[in-house]
Every structure is written in C-alpha cells, then in structure tokens.
Amino acid sequence: MVVINDLTVIFLIFLILGTGLQIWLVMRHKAHVRAHQNAVPSAFSEKIPLDDHQKAADYTLTKIGFGQKMMAIEVFILLLWILGGLLELLDQGWRSIGWSELWTGVAVLISFGLLSALIDFPASVYSTFRIEAQFGFNRTTPRLFITDMLKSMLLTLIIGIPFVALILWLMAHAGEFWWLSVWGVWMGFSVLMMWAYPTFIAPLFNKFKPLENEELKQRIEALLQRNGFASSGIFVMDGSKRSGHGNAYFTGLGKNKRIVFYDTLLDDLNNDEVEAVLAHEIGHFKHKHILKRMVWVSIVSLGGLALLGFLMQQNWFYNGLGVSTPSTYMALLLFMLVLPVFTFFLSPILAWFSRKQEFEADDFAAVQANPLALIQALVKLYKENASTLTPDPLYSAFYDSHPPAPVRIAHLYSKLSPSTS
Numbered sequence: 445m446v447v448i449n450d451l452t453v454i455f456l457i458f459l460i461l462g463t464g465l466q467i468w469l470v471m472r473h474k475a476h477v478r479a480h481q482n483a484v485p486s487a488f489s490e491k492i493p494l495d496d497h498q499k500a501a502d503y504t505l506t507k508i509g510f511g512q513k514m515m516a517i518e519v520f521i522l523l524l525w526i527l528g529g530l531l532e533l534l535d536q537g538w539r540s541i542g543w544s545e546l547w548t549g550v551a552v553l554i555s556f557g558l559l560s561a562l563i564d565f566p567a568s569v570y571s572t573f574r575i576e577a578q579f580g581f582n583r584t585t586p587r588l589f590i591t592d593m594l595k596s597m598l599l600t601l602i603i604g605i606p607f608v609a610l611i612l613w614l615m616a617h618a619g620e621f622w623w624l625s626v627w628g629v630w631m632g633f634s635v636l637m638m639w640a641y642p643t644f645i646a647p648l649f650n651k652f653k654p655l656e657n658e659e660l661k662q663r664i665e666a667l668l669q670r671n672g673f674a675s676s677g678i679f680v681m682d683g684s685k686r687s688g689h690g691n692a693y694f695t696g697l698g699k700n701k702r703i704v705f706y707d708t709l710l711d712d713l714n715n716d717e718v719e720a721v722l723a724h725e726i727g728h729f730k731h732k733h734i735l736k737r738m739v740w741v742s743i744v745s746l747g748g749l750a751l752l753g754f755l756m757q758q759n760w761f762y763n764g765l766g767v768s769t770p771s772t773y774m775a776l777l778l779f780m781l782v783l784p785v786f787t788f789f790l791s792p793i794l795a796w797f798s799r800k801q802e803f804e805a806d807d808f809a810a811v812q813a814n815p816l817a818l819i820q821a822l823v824k825l826y827k828e829n830a831s832t833l834t835p836d837p838l839y840s841a842f843y844d845s846h847p848p849a850p851v852r853i854a855h856l857y858s859k860l861s862p863s864t865s
Contacts (some may be wrong), residue, residue: 451764455526455782462788463519469839470512472796476502476836485833487853491823492833500830501580510575514567521563526766526781534559534766535774544595549612549773554604556777558597565593579830581688588685595648615756615772624748631742632748637696642676642696642704652679652704660715664703664722666822667812671726678703680710689829694723694729702830712828717821720813727808733801798845803855810859819856822849 690709
C-alpha cells in the first residue's frame, strides 16, 4: 500500500511534466512532418522523388502515432506497478513460497522482466507485422518472430539468473560500500558481453559469412591498415531475413572486433559508398567515442549505485512507491523503474553529445574516404529506410542521436573541396 509522502508527490510531478512534454514534442513533430510532406527539401530534390519523401512522412507519422499510444499505456502500467500495488503483489506472492531472501529477490526480478516482455509482446507484434509490413520493410515470419522471442527469454534466464543472484548477494553481504563491488562487477560484465557478443550471442540470431566482394574487401583492408585498426574479420549478416532496413556496425572488443554489414546495405550501396560508411564507423574509434561513452556510463553508474545505496536504507523510499517490506531487490527494482522518469529531462544534453560525435566521425570519413560518396550513401539510406528529412528541430533535440538529415548533409557538403564537388 502506498503511503503518500514527498517522494510520491515529486515522482508524480516529474511523471506528469515528462509525459506532458513528450506529448507536446510528438504533436510538434507530427505537425512539422505533415507541413513539409508535399515538398522534398531542396538539398534532396534531385535525389529523392516526392513519392519516396511522402512515404517517409507517412511512415514517420504512423510510427510516432503508435508510439504515442504506447507511451500512454506504459505510463498506466508504471502507475499500476508502483502505485497500484502490483509490485507489492508480486513481492508478497514470491515471499509466500518461503525461499531465502536472495532467491526470492532473483525470482521477483526475473519474473518482472519476463512479465514486462509479455506485456510488450502485442506491441512488438503490431509494430513488426502491421507497421513494418505496411511500408514494405518486414521480412520476419511468425515462426522466426516466436523463435527470436524464445531465444531471448532463454538467454535472459541463463545469463540473468546467476548475474542477478551475484548482484543481490553483494548488495546484502559486501558491507556499507557494497555499491563499489556491484559497480566493479557490472563494468566487468559489460566488457565481457561486448567481447562475447559477436562470437557467442549474435550467431544465435543471424548468420554471418565473410565478405566475398574481393575488390571491396581489399579497399576495406587498406582503409583499416591506414588507420591502424585491427579486426577479426569483415562479415556480411543476413539482416534481410528480418527487415528491409540496412545498417553497418562494429562489434566486439580488442582482437575480437568484427566489422559487420547487413546484406541489405551492400545491395543498396556501391563500393565507394560502403568504404565511406565504414570510414565513418572507424572515425568513432579513432576519436575514442566508444571509450568515452564507456567512461561516461561507468561514472554515471557509480553515482547511481551510490544513490541507490542511500535510498535502500530509507523507509520513505519504499513506502512512497507502494512497497511495504524493504529489501535489496525491491530497492533495485524501484530504482530502475522510477529513474527514467527523472532522467528524461537530460535527453537533450545526451543527444547533443551523441550528435557531436556523429559530426566528428563524418569529418574523419571526409578525410579518409570520398566525402561525396558518404553523402550519396546517406541519401540512399535515408531513402531506403524511409527516414524523415524534415523532423521538428525541438523533437530532434530530445530524441535523435544523429543530426537531422538536412543538417548532416549540409555539414558534409562544407567539407567538399572544389575539385570533389
């Protein structure tokens, strides 16, 4: 039962303000996209036909309209969990079995995660088989969809149960400064997952084969050598079995780093454009963006765990959020649930840093590869992925980790030499 206190009031104020702000931003974005859907921006008018631009607008409006409905549902479910007594019900249900505090906590946290996945299941089905299919992107079969979900749940159990048990044990037995031990384990686990993902986890969901295009392979290897970048291979992933969207990424850590191209991306781009896209990704490593993000995450995580260490000792923290019996695991679960309500207001700062890094990676690619090829690649990707060319600037400032298309393309054009342009 909720005991209304200052925390309850502050939580509700931030939830109402954050939800209201998100609704306002979405309404702005929808209006902005609609207002510009009948004319292709001048920077793209010779490259993207009007019907493709309108498809991107319709796709964007459909997705954010659905997202708006999901946001309302998520807020309602959050209130049910916290103020509606569902967390208390879940906790007391597992406590009634009579297990130890540790294994009761593991059961509560894992079952909460699985229940959340089941609650999200209908939305995922609708997004995949209705929205993505409506715009020609979905290639996932129902069988593959279910298989993916079952594999994900099994991985959650195999990896999650021992990891959660270790975290809860440390919280209970590592003393007053348990959060230092948990932080060390969390950082170590994150690094381990980065190392293990390309070799042990990703192949459970996709097939990877070495790049067969010898000319492109030689160009990529030369680019890597010029920049002192070592990888364990260049691979093509069968992304087309799930979606028509294209992408490329680095994954792994140390000598276990891999370069991965979606097969859909290689179908859409020529060799010059692929090389330019890869040069952009290398730019992130040369500018140490990955390391900087890891350092940032580690600092924030340490601060968050220290705060949790304080809150865990306060009865008002539990009572104000609907939990009658204090415990390490309920403190952790409550903290994970309410934290996004407060941190949403930091979104513009985080998005700004991310967009700054994207500009730096683009600048690197403009030197190491053909900047015009990168422009052409981005335009093709905007077109093929039905990305809106006209986002609302304020909405973009909150939600977009990459610069808006017109801004990014204009920035790259400024890097062209007279001979290149």
